[in-house]
Amino acid sequence: MTQSDLGEKLGGISKQAVSKIEQSEDIDDERLKDIAFALGVTFDGLKNFNEEKVLYNTINFYENSGVSATTVSANVENVINNPLKEVIELYEKQLSAIQSKIDEALKRKD
DSSP states (O other), X not given: OOHHHHHHHTTSOOHHHXXXXXXXXXXXXXXXXXXXXXXXXXXXXXXXXXXXXXXXHHHHHHHHHTOOHHHHHHHHHHHHHSOHHHHHHHHHHHHHHHXXXXXXXXXXXX
């Protein structure tokens, strides 16, 4: 989102005014609530924003999700090199395998 876009969402203020807000050390809570709403984020998330936390959470999410460049590349390769019918069949098989694992886990839980 550009400064102009944010300015429009904040009631039509100029991009220079948005720049001034960005450079401010202290922003009052009412203005911060307006900014959070305009950005589509929570007030608490914006008020407590910390770049280190974001990087930590992002790294841990991807490390713990099983997503890697290899798995993404393999899926892209399947989509590019296989006709649509074969891709659909592949994903249906994967979905079926996942559903079977879920069913097994639920049976063990009972």
